[in-house]
Amino acid sequence: MRGDPVSSPSGPEVAVEVLLQALPYIERFRGAVVVVKFGGNAMVRPELAQEFARDVVLMHRIGMRPVVVHGGGPQIGDWLVRMGKETAFIDGRRVTDAETLEVAQMVLMGKVNADIVTALNTHGPVALGLAGTDARMLVAEPHDPELGYVGAITEVNPELIERTLAMDLIPVIATIGVDRAGQTYNINADDAATAVAVRLGADKLVFLSDVPGLLEDVDRPETLVTEVTPARIEELIGDGTISGGMVPKMAGCARAVAAGVGSVHIVDGRIPHVLLLELLTDAGVGTMVSTTAADGGAS
Numbered sequence: 001m002r003g004d005p006v007s008s009p010s011g012p013e014v015a016v017e018v019l020l021q022a023l024p025y026i027e028r029f030r031g032a033v034v035v036v037k038f039g040g041n042a043m044v045r046p047e048l049a050q051e052f053a054r055d056v057v058l059m060h061r062i063g064m065r066p067v068v069v070h071g072g073g074p075q076i077g078d079w080l081v082r083m084g085k086e087t088a089f090i091d092g093r094r095v096t097d098a099e100t101l102e103v104a105q106m107v108l109m110g111k112v113n114a115d116i117v118t119a120l121n122t123h124g125p126v127a128l129g130l131a132g133t134d135a136r137m138l139v140a141e142p143h144d145p146e147l148g149y150v151g152a153i154t155e156v157n158p159e160l161i162e163r164t165l166a167m168d169l170i171p172v173i174a175t176i177g178v179d180r181a182g183q184t185y186n187i188n189a190d191d192a193a194t195a196v197a198v199r200l201g202a203d204k205l206v207f208l209s210d211v212p213g214l215l216e217d218v219d220r221p222e223t224l225v226t227e228v229t230p231a232r233i234e235e236l237i238g239d240g241t242i243s244g245g246m247v248p249k250m251a252g253c254a255r256a257v258a259a260g261v262g263s264v265h266i267v268d269g270r271i272p273h274v275l276l277l278e279l280l281t282d283a284g285v286g287t288m289v290s291t292t293a294a295d296g297g298a299s
Contacts, residue, residue: 021281048270113174140177191252206267233250265288
């Protein structure tokens, strides 16, 4: 159960308090596989991207085994605009024809992935860039004919991820999948991160988003739900408290926990060092989904 935020000491006491609070979490999560879905403002704002890189490297240094899964919707959209190409969306997913798929592959694998790996490696040789097409890591099939080359994951082959972790490196995975005939697909990054976390039996799955977490009232940040169980998520979807784009995200969190992921966290990637605040402090800053959550409602 997550505690209340600690009081606010000043001066050197702050550093001591932070270190003492983090110590049991460092000990508990040494060796833990933590899958992090990187996206939203945390990806497109350079200062937040740099802080993200520092946080992930620190997680690695203290003995966690982070796995970064990323999309790149805003960057793909920017390149399509430069080309003068219009984009349609169905239920929040980009309709992807052959030309759009080509742009997605170039942006995700050639630009975004390389930028993340470079940012991590400024702190030492710690990261290796991968794609879902490598060693058929992410096997996919068409998600919906109307969406074109948008894929749904049917299988995750974890060997390359596990080998990268065994080399004490951080895998950074671009979400392009492939079917058995060699056709590539653009994969939703939330879906990919969930599938990877389940297949690895991850201790934690963390989504960096542009919202504080699950809110009982979307217009009132103070209604943040800090802990919730899969059963409670089902109830909240049923009564309409969870609606819109949060429905598939929260349902996916519940499925991941039910499939064996230790806990799933939704945090606001616009907060500097949000990963460390969520994973290494008593209170946390987002929503945690687990089978042992307190279901205590808003914080």
